[in-house]
Amino acid sequence: MPGGPAQDPGLMAPKAAGANPQPSGPAGTDTLAATPSLSTLSPANDGILSPWGRFVRKSPLAALVLQRLALSIALLFAVSLMIFGGVEALPGDFATTYLGQSATPQAVENIRKDLGLDQPATTRYFQWLGGALQGDFGTSWASRNSVSEQIGKRLGNSLFLAFFAAIISIPLAIGLGMLAVHYRDRLADKVINVFSLAAISLPEFFVGYLLILFFAVQMGIATFPATVYDSMSLTERLSAIALPTATLVLVVLAHMMRMTRAAILNVMSSAYVETAELKGLSGLRIIARHAAPNAVAPVINVIALNLAYLVVGVVVVEVVFVYPGMGQYMVDAVTVRDMPVVQACGLIFAAFYIFLNMTADILAIIANPRLRHPR
Amino acid sequence: MTDYTNYLARQVTLGKMNRREFMGRAAAFGVTLAAAGTMFDTAARAQEPKRGGHLKLGLEGAAATDSKDPAKALSQFMFVVGRNWGDMLVESEPLTGKPVPALAESWEPSADAATWTFKIRQGVKFHDGKELTVDDVVKTLQRHTDEKSESGALGVMKSIKEIKADGGNLVLVLTEGNADLPLLLTDYHLVIQPNGGLDNPDAMIGTGPYKVTSFEPGVRATFEKNADDWRSDRGYVDTIEMIAMNDATARIAALSSGQVHYINRVDPKTVSLLKRAPTVDILNTSGRGHYVFIMHCNTAPFDNNDLRLALKYAMDRETMVQKILGGYGKVGNDFPINETYALFPEGIEQRAYDPDKAAFHYKKSGHSGPVLLRTSDVAFPGAVDAAVLYQESAKKAGIEIEVKREPGDGYWSNVWNVQPFSTSYWGGRPTQDQMYSTAYLSTADWNDTRFLRPDFDKILLEARSELDEAKRKEMYRTMAMMVRDEGGLILPMFNDFVNAASKQVKGYVHDIGNDMSNGYVATRVWLES
Numbered sequence: 071m072p073g074g075p076a077q078d079p080g081l082m083a084p085k086a087a088g089a090n091p092q093p094s095g096p097a098g099t100d101t102l103a104a105t106p107s108l109s110t111l112s113p114a115n116d117g118i119l120s121p122w123g124r125f126v127r128k129s130p131l132a133a134l135v136l137q138r139l140a141l142s143i144a145l146l147f148a149v150s151l152m153i154f155g156g157v158e159a160l161p162g163d164f165a166t167t168y169l170g171q172s173a174t175p176q177a178v179e180n181i182r183k184d185l186g187l188d189q190p191a192t193t194r195y196f197q198w199l200g201g202a203l204q205g206d207f208g209t210s211w212a213s214r215n216s217v218s219e220q221i222g223k224r225l226g227n228s229l230f231l232a233f234f235a236a237i238i239s240i241p242l243a244i245g246l247g248m249l250a251v252h253y254r255d256r257l258a259d260k261v262i263n264v265f266s267l268a269a270i271s272l273p274e275f276f277v278g279y280l281l282i283l284f285f286a287v288q289m290g291i292a293t294f295p296a297t298v299y300d301s302m303s304l305t306e307r308l309s310a311i312a313l314p315t316a317t318l319v320l321v322v323l324a325h326m327m328r329m330t331r332a333a334i335l336n337v338m339s340s341a342y343v344e345t346a347e348l349k350g351l352s353g354l355r356i357i358a359r360h361a362a363p364n365a366v367a368p369v370i371n372v373i374a375l376n377l378a379y380l381v382v383g384v385v386v387v388e389v390v391f392v393y394p395g396m397g398q399y400m401v402d403a404v405t406v407r408d409m410p411v412v413q414a415c416g417l418i419f420a421a422f423y424i425f426l427n428m429t430a431d432i433l434a435i436i437a438n439p440r441l442r443h444p445r
Numbered sequence: 446m447t448d449y450t451n452y453l454a455r456q457v458t459l460g461k462m463n464r465r466e467f468m469g470r471a472a473a474f475g476v477t478l479a480a481a482g483t484m485f486d487t488a489a490r491a492q493e494p495k496r497g498g499h500l501k502l503g504l505e506g507a508a509a510t511d512s513k514d515p516a517k518a519l520s521q522f523m524f525v526v527g528r529n530w531g532d533m534l535v536e537s538e539p540l541t542g543k544p545v546p547a548l549a550e551s552w553e554p555s556a557d558a559a560t561w562t563f564k565i566r567q568g569v570k571f572h573d574g575k576e577l578t579v580d581d582v583v584k585t586l587q588r589h590t591d592e593k594s595e596s597g598a599l600g601v602m603k604s605i606k607e608i609k610a611d612g613g614n615l616v617l618v619l620t621e622g623n624a625d626l627p628l629l630l631t632d633y634h635l636v637i638q639p640n641g642g643l644d645n646p647d648a649m650i651g652t653g654p655y656k657v658t659s660f661e662p663g664v665r666a667t668f669e670k671n672a673d674d675w676r677s678d679r680g681y682v683d684t685i686e687m688i689a690m691n692d693a694t695a696r697i698a699a700l701s702s703g704q705v706h707y708i709n710r711v712d713p714k715t716v717s718l719l720k721r722a723p724t725v726d727i728l729n730t731s732g733r734g735h736y737v738f739i740m741h742c743n744t745a746p747f748d749n750n751d752l753r754l755a756l757k758y759a760m761d762r763e764t765m766v767q768k769i770l771g772g773y774g775k776v777g778n779d780f781p782i783n784e785t786y787a788l789f790p791e792g793i794e795q796r797a798y799d800p801d802k803a804a805f806h807y808k809k810s811g812h813s814g815p816v817l818l819r820t821s822d823v824a825f826p827g828a829v830d831a832a833v834l835y836q837e838s839a840k841k842a843g844i845e846i847e848v849k850r851e852p853g854d855g856y857w858s859n860v861w862n863v864q865p866f867s868t869s870y871w872g873g874r875p876t877q878d879q880m881y882s883t884a885y886l887s888t889a890d891w892n893d894t895r896f897l898r899p900d901f902d903k904i905l906l907e908a909r910s911e912l913d914e915a916k917r918k919e920m921y922r923t924m925a926m927m928v929r930d931e932g933g934l935i936l937p938m939f940n941d942f943v944n945a946a947s948k949q950v951k952g953y954v955h956d957i958g959n960d961m962s963n964g965y966v967a968t969r970v971w972l973e974s
Contacts, residue, residue, distance in 0.1 A: 160854060160855070161852070161854055161855025161858065161859055162854070162855040162857075162858040162859070166855075166857070166858040167855070167857075167858070168510075168519075174599070174600065174890045174891075175890065176599075177595060177599065180593055180594075180595055181595060184595075210510065212508075212510030212511075212512065213509070213510050213511060213512050213513075213662055214512065215662075220509070223661075224509075279694060279698075282695075282698045282702075283698070286698060286702045286704070287698055287701055287702040290702060290703070293704075294698065294699060294702060294704055295503070295688055295690060295695060295699055295704065295705075297664060297665055297688050297689075299659065299661060299664065299665050300659070300661075301659065389691060389692045389695070390692055390694070390695055391695070392503075392688060392689065392690050392691075392692070392695055392699075394661070394663065394664040394665075398509070398663070399509045399663070402508040402509040402510050402663055403509065403510065405508070405510075406508075406510050408510055411509075411510075
């Protein structure tokens with residue numbers, strides 16, 4: 071039995087294990103932006119509570135979600151404004167960049183008139199916003215195809231890859247994290263640590279190239295390139311994404327694994343864990359049933375960040391593996407200043423980040439009863 | 446002698462040498478041209494094309510923003526896509542660059558070369574079963590010449606005044622005589638579409654050897670053999686799959702692992718590594734594209750021809766070809782034409798790196814202080830390195846060059862054709878006339894050296910309508926000398942097109958017209974199992 075938490079039984083003994091956890095609690099709860107605003111409502115003001123206040127009191131979780139949703143919409147609005155401003159600030163507009171070296175004044179003029187680029191920026195932004203509010207993201211300036219339709223396909227591909235990378239990497243990270251805690255400071259822990267540090271230190275494109283070199287070029291057992299298309303069967307798709315999935319798993323694994331290990335180790339020194347140990351429970355059972363649930367909040371935050379990365383941050387992996395995802399689509403669009411596509415992609419990416427962070431906060435609250443009932 | 450010519454013939458049989466190379470080497474060995482021609486034909490016949498199979502190409506240059514309309518094709522990827530499903534009126538002969546019939550069976554100019562009559566081929570069917578008519582051709586050309594057209598061929602078509610049908614013939618009336626008109630119609634935008642593509646420019650229906658079975662912009666395109674193809678000497682494989690691969694390493698990995706048969710744009714820096722793969726052939730073809738350093742002839746200090754000459758002599762061309770192109774290219778001679786063009790003026794002395802002459806002209810120019818050169822990696826691959834190399838070679842002549850690296854974003858709109866001294870590139874044009882008219886005519890939009898010379902313009906226009914080839918060639922020599930000795934163009938190198946294919950790929954034609962066998966790669970090769 072690993073003897074970690076038993077260093078100082080004398081000090082810990084008076085406290086009832088688990089019944090009244092110390093206020094410092096597991097790390098990470100103070101990252102919840104919403105809790106301060108909720109806790110400002112003092113119970114003394116009960117009589118003069120507004121309807122919103124009563125609602126907050128009755129179901130704080132629902133109130134939090136509502137508040138977050140409203141904030142998200144404001145955020146998305148700000149994001150769209152920033153993307154528009156950013157693309158406007160780039161040198162050259164769509165007409166000149168699309169035509170590149172082969173631009174003639176006549177052709178540039180034709181395109182500008184055609185797309186209404188001769189109008190002032192504010193007019194164009196509000197025109198776009200008007201369409202977007204009605205669910206119409208317009209057509210791509212370059213290919214003249216519907217943006218929603220094209221994004222649908224690309225987003226599907228991105229989510230497909232992210233999903234498989236996530237269902238492999240998350241259980242693996244948490245499992246390895248627990249193992250590392252169980253065998254802490256012993257060989258297994260060190261091997262896991264060194265391996266994960268190495269994986270996190272290598273740039274993702276390099277990991278990708280290494281996998282291609284070994285599995286596709288030298289051994290010839292993996293499918294490359296990872297191009298997926300409509301007429302592919304599910305098994306073909308799965309075999310196509312094997313290498314990019316493996317790359318992504320290696321890239322995100324270490325981050326989540328190390329956070330799991332640190333968070334659980336933090337809890338392992340609490341008194342209730344010691345009690346569990348004294349009851350004679352096995353080491354892994356203590357970690358999985360008693361320590362891990364209380365370490366879940368910071369781990370969820372890290373998982374949310376990594377999930378967001380898997381959807382929006384993998385353009386390099388997409389390029390290396392020739393995978394038609396959202397990242398490549400947006401980069402292509404930015405290159406020619408194809409504003410409708412850039413805007414739509416930017417909004418989707420922002421929405422993902424906001425949604426995943428909100429989910430992480432809510433899960434953290436559910437996992438920690440103390441946050442559900444703010445004082 | 447027989448041993449060597451036999452060796453050459455074997456190289457031809459193995460597909461390692463094209464007609465031009467064979468003739469050149471055999472002639473150098475004392476074989477008469479006629480005899481060499483016969484030998485080449487015998488050797489080439491030994492390769493019987495095989496039909497069938499699935500050809501996979503991994504190509505750079507596709508983007509999600511690619512348009513299906515051939516008028517708006519810009520990328521390398523769409524260039525090949527268009528060649529697969531469509532035909533132009535005229536094609537260029539791969540090894541000589543002369544116009545040869547395609548959908549136009551034959552043609553005839555008027556005496557002043559201003560009216561041209563094209564006989565349109567009969568019995569050719571579009572992929573949708575409709576028969577090709579003169580009307581389709583007229584509508585196609587009209588769509589590309591329309592004032593509001595966004596066609597990439599607009600510049601080429603500008604000189605066409607009237608397009609009309611005359612029985613089974615197409616008649617084109619030009620604003621001025623142009624002896625090169627058939628070659629202009631080889632432009633890859635000018636794919637003949639049913640009703641000119643007016644109904645649906647994005648339909649990708651044409652008369653080409655392959656039908657489009659699926660297309661996803663920036664991802665992939667697939668084709669199947671057109672069973673009704675009007676030509677039997679092309680379209681050997683059954684199906685084609687083109688995959689967009691914008692990452693150079695991914696292309697090399699895909700080729701060397703046997704996942705694709707052919708890739709384009711091999712980085713000269715990695716060619717030597719790829720050569721080691723036992724299953725791969727490097728295919729390099731001399732091209733018309735060139736990397737340039739351009740000075741504005743009308744802007745100080747470059748309005749001084751002695752300074753321009755000094756800067757020309759300060760360029761170490763051999764080093765550029767070795768270092769920037771990895772040896773896959775030829776040195777340039779400060780005029781934008783090389784021997785791949787028809788009527789190339791031979792025998793013009795090659796300008797070499799000469800620090801003494803550079804110093805002499807520099808002193809004569811009276812210029813002092815550093816010369817500002819703007820560059821960026823988008824100008825051409827290795828442009829920044831090239832600028833630094835140039836800085837070094839100029840320093841030996843006592844000329845100080847200050848290299849300023851500009852952002853790649855917006856380079857074409859803010860630096861090129863705007864600033865007086867910058868780096869850039871030019872792709873080839875089908876004819877000398879086109880090249881000079883695009884960038885050296887006083888009135889050209891893209892006169893990026895501000896070469897404003899009425900006497901040059903006059904010869905250019907005269908040569909255009911001159912049907913006597915000997916006279917025209919002489920005129921092109923005069924023009925080349927003017928640009929070379931008085932222009933603002935420093936042309937250190939013509940870059941080869943460097944592609945690579947698996948050894949299974951046979952029948953690759955080294956077409957001098959453009960990259961990737963002039964875009965016809967997929968329709969010309971076959972697969973040996």
